Amino acid sequence: MTDHNIRECQKSLDFVLGWFAKPIFIDGDYPESMKSNLSSLLPDFTESEKKFIKGTADFFALSFGPTLSFQLLDPHMKFHQLESPSLRQLLSWIDLEYNHPQIFIVENGWFVSGTTKRDDAKYMYYLKKFIMETLKAIRLDGVDVIGYTAWSLMDGFEWHRGYSIRRGLFYVDFLSQDKVLLPKSSALFYQKLIENNGFPPLPENQPLEGTFPCGFAWGVADNYIQVDTTLSQFTDPNIYLWDVHHSKRLIKVDGVVGKRRKPYCVDFSAIRPQIALLREVHVTHFRFSLDWALILPLGNQTQVNRTVLHFYRCVITHALAWRLYDEKFRAAQKGKISIALQADWIEPACSFSQKDKEVAERVLEFDIGWLAEPIFGSGDYPRVMRDWLNQKNNFLLPYFTEDEEKIIRGSFDFLALSHYTTILVDWEKEDPIKYNDYLDVQEMTDITWLNSPSQVAVVPWGLRKVLNWMRFKYGDVPMYVTANGIDDDPHAEQDALRTYYVESYVNEALKAYVLDGINLRGYFAYSLSDRSAPKFGFYRYAVNQFEPKPSMRHYRKIVDNNGFLGSETQGRLCPEEYTVCTECSFFHTRKSLLIFLAFLVFAFIISLSLIFYYSKKGRRSYK
Incomplete structure (x- = not known):
């Protein structure tokens, strides 16, 4: 803010408040800014009048x-x-x-x-x-x-x-x-x-000390695995000559092709740094999605990125193995398969209003129940959806046959949900821009809530409420929070908002487990790095380097403690599942560089040996 802006602001307040406040509370006279701008309109007080006015409140x-x-x-x-x-x-x-x-x-x-x-x-x-x-x-x-x-x-x-x-x-x-x-x-x-x-302060909003059960799945979610699609020496069959004297580049020899080795997933070196990052966070699980935009860059099959497609075939092979596991080995080895649901909490804007409660329930059924009710509930779409669409003369919602319902219902082993924020809904139409005519609902936010730079509300108790709603609707099924995170200022050195967000939301998950008896089995923070999810990551990314943010260390501490340890809370009783190795991350992420440096050292030693040998041989010839 410039000095001019400050003067203008002061002038504005002088004209609005100072007109009466300064004579009464300060010195009995008008503000100087008013006197200089309105000298011909404002009266002049005598000294006795100033004394008479001052202090009359x-x-x-x-x-x-x-x-x-x-x-x-x-x-x-x-x-x-x-x-x-x-x-x-x-x-x-x-x-x-x-x-x-x-x-x-x-x-x-x-x-x-x-x-x-x-x-x-x-x-x-x-x-x-x-x-x-x-x-x-x-x-x-x-x-x-x-x-x-x-x-x-x-x-x-x-x-x-x-x-x-x-x-x-x-x-x-x-x-x-x-x-x-x-x-x-x-x-x-x-x-x-x-x-x-x-x-x-409300008791339910106070932080809770305690730990999650042993075997709790601590994880990180990301949009997709980062894959370097550059051909390596193992996947490129072409032969090259190194033009040492002129261009200093590799020149492909036309018509000559080497023997092609079968490529493997480990050929994609970009995976290794991400695994090293996961080790550094101390998580035991990693959730990612397939980047179909990378496989089909034009959105159709006219151009297919075969290199990336091969990599994802490795992932598909893994998925097929899980399907085979589901069919033939589940009974003996207890495998787990499910579907992830987007589940932000919907809160009635007016807790005193029955109509707002009905609106909130309707939105929850459309947002979550649409997929959840057939699988985790009755085998059919929610009754609220069918009644509402019939009322709107919308008959596009299909009906399942009895056989289809039997196939769909119960096709899960756990309930997975992604949760980020809470939205308020009202039945009164106040703001046409944020009014949903399809569901007759007004969306809004509590203006006292903390918001991220992209205006996403930080409402930790919403996670606990949605977990309880899921349990009420679909019973005591095992649950996993498979994505939970917030964007923060990418230019801020300390990502304080994300640190607060992670601690508060994980603590609400702990309350759901300890106080409400929710069968919660795991929590995945979103996301691993800014490379795939800008402004959401635990790591900054620039020039092929990953830099941990303070929020990563804070989340790692929660993971190491398996929750929130207090003065009266016993230490972690679960057996350690990993060995901390601070040097491992360095070597994992820079393996190629270290190999190159080792080669240089080796070449240097050989060169010195040759120089020493020929210089000694030359002296003998001279003699």
Whole structure:
């Protein structure tokens, strides 16, 4: 921010607040910025008038909220200012500017659409944010705020906006005769907040100390295995001459082909560094997907990357082996096969609203139940889906035959889910851009939630809720969280957000296991490196080098402890499954370089030997 911007900001606040605040709380006179800009309009106070005005207030009464007439101002009177809900910043500025007065917030709130009735989620979350900002100003900044008043008690006529918006805690039907006042969700929320005198810590949100069971699958997920498709000396049958004297390059000899050796997966050297990274994180499992865009770069079969396709045949061979294992060896060796579900949690925006709860359940069935119910439940699509689509006259959802249902139902050994965030849903249509007409649902977020750079909300308790919902719907099946992660600022040296995210979400998984009895068998963080998932990785990637971020070390500590050890928690009782070797990563990732250096050393020794031999032979000839 430049000095000019600071002066403009100060001028804006002088015109809005200082007009009255400076004479009363400072020196009895108008701000200098107003006097210099409006010298012909502002009166001059005498010294006796200044003394009479100064100090004529027992507290600073503040009204803060949307300036509904803001757009009516002349542009030059706005001083480039924009509306902002940052109440905490304003309270701190008032405290410093006007000699630490007691502040009473006498009017504060927001507004919703005039069509919104009693479930005013948008207003409720703005109210929550404002009161949280006030609490932070008191506790963290030392501002002396002595009271808070929400605006307003009931819906009314809002100046030039008329009845097109609503700002009340109580709903009023303006077309009815009796005008009965009905409490909105915001009123119930505010009532509960007053009873609690703020936001007391909830027991369910406190960190839990404890460990996961022995054999818990700690893993990392990635989009796909990175494969270097450059032909190696083993997979390239061509013969080359090294043009040492001129171009210094290899020149292919036309018409001459060497004996081709059968290629193997280990020929792809790019796999080795990734395995070394997995060892460094201390995880026992790795989940990845096939990169079909790399196999079919044009999106069809006109151009097929045969080198990569061969590599993925190795993976397919592994998958076929698992299918064979499933058919012939499952009973004896207990193999496991399943399907991974995308399962972000859907929370009712208004917990007091039955309609919001119904909307949330509908979205969960469409998002998760669509695939989960046939496999883990009844063998058919969710009843909620069929009823809703029939209501919408959409009959595209197929019906399974009895034989198909028998084949589909129970075709799993565990339940795998990917979870990243939580979304709020409301049945009231407030924002057309985020309204889903197909499901009649308004998507929104709690503006007090922490967000990533890409605006993904960090809501750890959502993971615990979705695990419990899965258990309620599909029984006590073994569960694996196969992907869970967040993006962070790629330019930040410390990826603090990811560190907080991983610790908080793993702790919620621990609560689900310890407190709720969820049969949780494993957790996979997303993702391994920024190379395949930019901004999501535990490792930065640049110029064929992987650099661990602080979040990787934090996750490794959780893995090593098999959870969260406390002062009263016993140490890890599970047997060690690996030996820590800090040098291994170096040698694994630089094996080719070390071989080359060894060759240079060997060549140097041979050269010295030859020089010594011929120099000695030359001396003999001379004699």
